[in-house]
Amino acid sequence: MSTATPPVSETDVLPRSRAEFLQRFTQGDFGSLRVLITLAVIWLIFALANDRFLSAINLTNLALQIAGIGLISVGVVLILLLGEIDLSVGIVSGLCAAIMAVLNVKHGWAPVPALAAAIVAGLAIGTFHGFIHTRFGVPSFVVTLAGLLGWQGVLLWVLGDTGTINLNAPLIVDLAGTFFADAIGWIIAVVLIAVYAAVTFSGRMGRVRAGLDAPPVGALVVRVVAVAVPVLLTVWIVNQDRGLPLALVILVGFVILFDYVTQRTTFGRHIYAVGGNEEAARRAGIDVRRVRTVVFALGSMMAACGGIMLASRLLAVNQSSGGSDLLLLAIAGPVIAGTSLFGGRGRVWSALLGALVIGSISNGMDLLAYSSDTKFMVTGAVLLGAVVVDAATSKRRSRAGRV
Amino acid sequence: MTETTSVLALRGISKGFGAVQALAGVDFEVRPGEVVALVGDNGAGKSTLVKVMSGIYAPDEGEYHFAGRPVKVNGPQDAADLGVATVYQDLALADNLDVVANLFLGHELTNVGPQLDETRMEQRAHELLGTLSTTIPSVRTVVASLSGGQRQQVAIARSLLGEPKVVLLDEPTAALGVPQTRQVLDLVRRLRERGLGVVVITHNLADVFEVADRIFVLYLGRPGGDFAASDVTPEDVVAAITGVHNGNGNAKEATA
Numbered sequence: 188m189s190t191a192t193p194p195v196s197e198t199d200v201l202p203r204s205r206a207e208f209l210q211r212f213t214q215g216d217f218g219s220l221r222v223l224i225t226l227a228v229i230w231l232i233f234a235l236a237n238d239r240f241l242s243a244i245n246l247t248n249l250a251l252q253i254a255g256i257g258l259i260s261v262g263v264v265l266i267l268l269l270g271e272i273d274l275s276v277g278i279v280s281g282l283c284a285a286i287m288a289v290l291n292v293k294h295g296w297a298p299v300p301a302l303a304a305a306i307v308a309g310l311a312i313g314t315f316h317g318f319i320h321t322r323f324g325v326p327s328f329v330v331t332l333a334g335l336l337g338w339q340g341v342l343l344w345v346l347g348d349t350g351t352i353n354l355n356a357p358l359i360v361d362l363a364g365t366f367f368a369d370a371i372g373w374i375i376a377v378v379l380i381a382v383y384a385a386v387t388f389s390g391r392m393g394r395v396r397a398g399l400d401a402p403p404v405g406a407l408v409v410r411v412v413a414v415a416v417p418v419l420l421t422v423w424i425v426n427q428d429r430g431l432p433l434a435l436v437i438l439v440g441f442v443i444l445f446d447y448v449t450q451r452t453t454f455g456r457h458i459y460a461v462g463g464n465e466e467a468a469r470r471a472g473i474d475v476r477r478v479r480t481v482v483f484a485l486g487s488m489m490a491a492c493g494g495i496m497l498a499s500r501l502l503a504v505n506q507s508s509g510g511s512d513l514l515l516l517a518i519a520g521p522v523i524a525g526t527s528l529f530g531g532r533g534r535v536w537s538a539l540l541g542a543l544v545i546g547s548i549s550n551g552m553d554l555l556a557y558s559s560d561t562k563f564m565v566t567g568a569v570l571l572g573a574v575v576v577d578a579a580t581s582k583r584r585s586r587a588g589r590v
Numbered sequence: 591m592t593e594t595t596s597v598l599a600l601r602g603i604s605k606g607f608g609a610v611q612a613l614a615g616v617d618f619e620v621r622p623g624e625v626v627a628l629v630g631d632n633g634a635g636k637s638t639l640v641k642v643m644s645g646i647y648a649p650d651e652g653e654y655h656f657a658g659r660p661v662k663v664n665g666p667q668d669a670a671d672l673g674v675a676t677v678y679q680d681l682a683l684a685d686n687l688d689v690v691a692n693l694f695l696g697h698e699l700t701n702v703g704p705q706l707d708e709t710r711m712e713q714r715a716h717e718l719l720g721t722l723s724t725t726i727p728s729v730r731t732v733v734a735s736l737s738g739g740q741r742q743q744v745a746i747a748r749s750l751l752g753e754p755k756v757v758l759l760d761e762p763t764a765a766l767g768v769p770q771t772r773q774v775l776d777l778v779r780r781l782r783e784r785g786l787g788v789v790v791i792t793h794n795l796a797d798v799f800e801v802a803d804r805i806f807v808l809y810l811g812r813p814g815g816d817f818a819a820s821d822v823t824p825e826d827v828v829a830a831i832t833g834v835h836n837g838n839g840n841a842k843e844a845t846a
C-alpha cells in the first residue's frame with residue numbers, strides 16, 4: 188500500500204525536519220555521522236587528558252600509525268560487503284611484506300619489482316582463497332582460517348633462519364618516510380576538493396539536463412564544505428609538523444579508488460547485489476563466483492599493500508609481522524564505522540574512519556601511558572558498543588521498513 | 591486458435607520426474623495481448639509447465655513453437671533470447687539496493703567503460719514505471735522499504751526491460767493483501783495493453799476472473815479444460831480443477 192510506505196529514503200536526500208533527522212539517526216541512516224561523533228568524543232577525552240594529543244606532531248604520528256591497518260581494512264570492507272570474512276588478512280600482510288623484503292634484501296631485486304611481487308603474491312593468495320571458497324563451497328571463514336595457519340607457516344619459511352630482515356632500500360622506506368613540502372600539501376588538498384566539487388556539481392547538472400529532480404544547490408555546497416574543511420584542516424595541521432605524509436595520501440587514494448569502484452561501477456554494484464541477495468544476483472545473470480573470487484583477490488591485495496606500509500614504517504620485517512592484534516583491529520575498524528557483518532551494507536570510507544577510531548584510542552592510551560591491557564579492553568568496549576548500536580538501529584530500521 | 595496467431599505454443603508436452611508424470615500430453619498456447627490464467631490443484635503441474643516454457647526443464651516429449659515456428663529451447667537463456675520473461679514467486683530482488691539498481695541488475699547501463707550511467711538508468715526507470723502506472727513512490731527508494739505489491743511491480747517491470755513478447759508470472763498475488771493484489775492485477779492488464787502474451791499461475795479464482803481472457807486448467811498433469819473466461823462460471827472452473835463432474839471432456843468441447 189503506497190500510502191502506508193514510510194517517507195522516501197533517497198540515498199542522499201537530507202532530512203526535512205529535526206524529528207525526521209532524529210528518527211533516521213536512530214535508524215542508522217547516518218552511520219558515518221555516528222562514527223564521527225564517536226571520534227569527536229574520543230578526541231575530546233584525550234585532548235582534555237593530555238594536551239599533547241591534538242598537537243601537530245602527535246596527529247601526524249596518528250596518520251602514520253593508521254596507514255597500514257587502514258589499507259588492510261579497505262580490503263576487509265570489500266569482503267564484508269559480500270557478507271563474508273577473511274581471517275587471513277593479517278598474516279597475508281606479513282607474508283607479502285616478507286616476500287618483498289627477502290626479494291629486495293636477500294636476492295637483490297630492485298624495490299619496484301620486489302613491491303610488485305608482493306602485490307602479485309597478495310592477488311594470487313586471495314584468488315586461491317576465492318577459488319576454494321567458490322568451487323568447493325567451503326565457507327570463507329574456514330578457508331581463511333586455514334589460510335591464517337598455513338600462510339603463517341609460509342611466512343616463517345620465507346624468512347628462514349634470519350628471523351628479522353631490515354629494510355633500507357630508498358623507495359621502500361620512503362613509503363612511510365616521505366613528507367611533502369607545505370606547498371605540495373596545499374596543492375594536493377585543493378586539487379582534491381576541486382575534483383570533488385566538480386564531480387558533485389557536474390553530476391547535478393547531468394540530472395537537471397536529463398529532467399530528473401536534483402538536490403538543491405545549497406545541500407551540495409554543504410556537502411563540498413563538509414569535505415573541504417577536514418581536508419584543509421588536516422593539511423594545515425600536518426604542515427606544522429613534518430608535512431603531509433605520503434602514507435596518508437596513499438591510504439586516502441586507495442579509499443577514494445575503491446569507493447569509486449564500489450559506488451560507480453557495475454562490478455561494485457554486483458558486490459552489493461551478491462551481499463544483499465545472492466540468489467537475485469545469480470538470476471540477474473551475474474557471475475557470482477567471479478565476483479566473489481575477484482573480491483577475495485582484492486582483499487588480499489590490499490592486505491599486501493597494508494603489510495608493505497607497515498614494514499616500511501617499521502623499517503623491517505620479522506616473524507611477528509602481520510601477527511598479534513592486526514587482523515582483529517583491521518576487521519573491527521570498518522565494523523565500528525558502520526559496515527555490516529551481514530553483507531550488502533557499508534562504505535569503503537568506513538576503513539579510514541574505523542582505523543582513525545582504533546588508532547586514536549591506541550595513540551591516546553599510549554600518551555597517557557596506559558599499558559596494552561587497558562588498550563585492548565577499551566577497544567573491545569568500543570567495538571561492542573558499535574555492533575550493539577548497529578544491531579539496535581537495524582532492528583529499528585527493519586521495523587520502519589528500511590534497509 | 592491456430593499457430594499463426596499464438597506467440598508461444600506447446601504441443602503434446604510430457605514431462606516425468608522418475609515415477610511421477612508431472613505433465614502428459616499438454617497442448618498450451620498464448621496469443622499476443624492475451625492473459626491466460628493457468629490453474630490447477632497443488633501438484634497439478636503448473637510450475638512444471640511454466641518451467642518448460644521458461645526453458646528450465648526440457649520436456650520428455652512435445653514441441654515448443656514460438657511466433658508460429660518450431661524452436662529448440664535448451665535452457666533459460668534460449669527462452670529469454672526468444673522473448674519469454676519469467677517472474678518467479680520468490681521475487682529475487684536485492685533488498686539493499688534501490689529500485690533503479692534492481693531494475694537494471696545484471697544489465698546496467700554504462701557510460702565510460704564500466705562506469706554506471708545512473709542518469710540514463712533513472713530516466714529509463716521513470717519512463718518504464720510511468721507507462722506502467724506503478725505505485726512506486728520513488729525510483730531511488732530502497733527495495734526493502736517497499737510493500738509486497740510494490741516489490742511485485744518492480745519484479746514485473748524488471749522483466750520488461752528485455753522487451754519480451756511473453757511474460758510468465760508464477761503466483762504474483764500470493765501473500766498480497768487486497769489493495770496490493772489490485773495493483774498487481776492492474777499491472778497485468780497493462781502488459782496485455784502492450785500486446786504481450788501473459789501467463790499467470792494463480793490459486794485465486796477472483797483474480798482469475800478479474801484479469802484472464804482464457805483459463806487453462808491442469809488436472810494431474812493433463813489438460814483439464816481450456817475456457818474463455820467470459821463463457822464460464824467459477825463453479826465450472828472449480829469443477830475442472832477438482833476433476834468432478836465429467837469435467838474434462840465437456841469442458842474441452844465447450845470451447846473447442
Ligand SMILES: Nc1ncnc2c1ncn2[C@@H]1O[C@H](COP(=O)(O)OP(=O)(O)O)[C@@H](O)[C@H]1O
Nearest residue numbers: 607610612630631632633634635636637638639
Ligand atoms: N524437480 C522435481 N522432481 C521431482 N518431482 C517433481 C519436481 N518438480 C515437480 N515434481 C512433481 O511433479 C508434480 C507437479 O508439480 P508442480 O509442477 O510443481 O505442480 P504445481 O505447480 O501445479 O503445484 C508434483 O507431483 C511434483 O511433486
Ligand SMILES: [Mg+2]
Nearest residue numbers: 633636637638
Ligand atoms: Mg507451483
